[in-house]
Amino acid sequence: MDERKKIIEIIEKIGATPDKLIEILLAVQSLSHEHYVSEEQLKLIAQKLNIPLSKAYGVASFYSMLSTKKKGRYVIQICNSGPCYVSKANGIVKALENRLGIHIGEITNDQMFSMEYTSCFGACHLAPAIKINEEVYGNLNPQKVNQIIDKLIKEVV
């Protein structure tokens, strides 16, 4: 299997020792548009690093930069730290929920978008702010949110 080979290559490149686990998980996660490490992938990594699967899963489920569940092609992270919260981040969440038809923690049927909360990522001067994949969007209101989603949908089409 292609993907299996790719993962083994990644492991060999980074080093097949337990201390490299996080680095390997991040590299494997970035292989797909789904932004997560699948069970099969995790099993392979655990086996190659000679650590119990439970431990690999413990690490993968601990860090918020890693996911063990399938996410959207676009991962929308809404900041719920203080400054964004008082700048009505709630309204942004509602706008997104209305537009996408999903709640926080869910993924759209077409696998395009998923939503989650995040802690402060340093864009307090742009509050309320969100992050979509690596991109930060700030000074938001419901209208802007809709425009961003429109733009992203067009990008893919």
Add this chain to the structure above:
Amino acid sequence: MAKLKVYIDGQEIIVDENTTILEAAREINVDIPTFCYHPDQKVKGNCRICIVEVEGYNSFVAACCTPVRAGMVIRTNTKKIRESRKLILKMILANHHGECLSCRRNGNCELQSLSQELRVQENDLDQFVEDLSIDRSNPSIVRDSNKCIKCGRCVEVCHDVQGVGAIYNINRSSDMKIAPAYNKDLCEVQCVYCGQCINVCPVGAIYEKDDTEAVWDAIEDSKKHVVVQMAPAVRVALGEEFGMEAGRIVTGKIVSFLRKIGFDGVFDTNFTADLTIIEEGNELLQRIQQGKNLPMLTSCSPGWIRFVESFYPEVIGHLSTCKSPQQMFGALTKTYYAEKVGIDPKDIIVVSIMPCTAKKTEAQRPEMTDSGYQDVDIVITTRELARMIKQSGIKVDQLEEEHFNNPFGISSGAGAVFGATGGVMEAALRTVYEVVSGEELEKIDFENLRGIDGFKEATVEIGEVVVKVAVVNGLKNAKMILDLIKEGKADYHFIEVMCCPGGCIGGGGQPIPSTNEVKEKRINAIYQVDLTSALRKSHLNPVVKTLYEEFLEKPLGEKSHELLHTHYHDESEE
């Protein structure tokens, strides 16, 4: 090592440097409460219940993980400390499903007794317990995460002592729980069911599957002939459940109890331990002669068998094909014994009392039906036996001591030492030596194979062969040996492996606490049973001889292969 002077609650004490505050306090009998601390484990410092005040420090320190410094002034019992510990305890209780009355650990729970000691009368914090499903997926172990206080002791024993790693901390912060990967059930991951996690759990979050009701039902069923066997490690541990000191031998009282509640035959697994020695000893000799599949590995410990099947399938050929004594007993009871007493084996129920949770799963292995029926029907642990005694209202300490029934009631001291690490090896050497050399073994005590150490080895000259043997207990130690075998570097003839630290006396079904200190006492008692036995070598057991004459014909013969030997499966994931 440098000595330091410190003051604890006004008392001066001189201790070695690197001593923790907790250890120093215990030296002068100052009791500091703990949860995550366990005498046989690493210091974790995650529950914070052991906080103390140190003069000059702004905040409390955890006594379990803070080493003393010269001149340290420590206070363990101030109002501030008492209040703070109480708050910590209340926070733990707020996340704990506190149904004490129906809890398995009612009366033997560290959280319960601490709540009493710290006088937590009511909890003003909101109770926040998720309604998580209870994992009853397997025949051995039940996990109830609603009661888990996340001390981490089970994780440590599973990873660092057993090298299995079925469970770990998953998720983060308030979502953190202890579970198998993907929050699966134990039956879906490579758990060996050793139950060591049960023995270190301070609360009722992990426990054995209770089969006592099935035993009561069997006894009450007048159409059934119900027999029971008891493993060697049970008799030296049960007393602890009734306030006796660890290591008290209560064999006769247990026999008396079992007969009183209505078992039709009360037998000794030590008998089939003797039989195991005959079969396994001959198997060893055969392998040495043929130079095949050496080193041979023992096969009485079902957690160990699962471990090999799950993680080292390439080593399966090294395992002895002998069934465990429990299973040999079941197979013989429903064939030889049934014939002798003239009862249809379908009307016989075989109950075992074992120190072990993995035995419950072993009895249900599909290949353990060579008698034509499930060979062993119900397995209960030492703790469950204690529960039955308490339920019955019979005062076990006041019972007259009685003897096991015949025919499976006569056994040698060699059968008894199966219960301690090194015992199977010692028993085997006593027999193999005499069978091969035809001479009497003068010094029959193999002291260097005894004791709780994880790894022991010895060489014995038997005839012309210098037999090299090793003994390991605890699966992490076994892993080391397995890796050597895989690399072709293990030049032993015979290796005894016991899944649990200390051997069966430290099994996952034994009374709690089961610390190293307690285990040592149980081991001493096991050797006491051996020493006071009239017979001390398996091959001298007259009933074993009769069994071969009347039924089995010869060791490793056709009947033996049919009933007393088994095979294993590759259960690894790849």
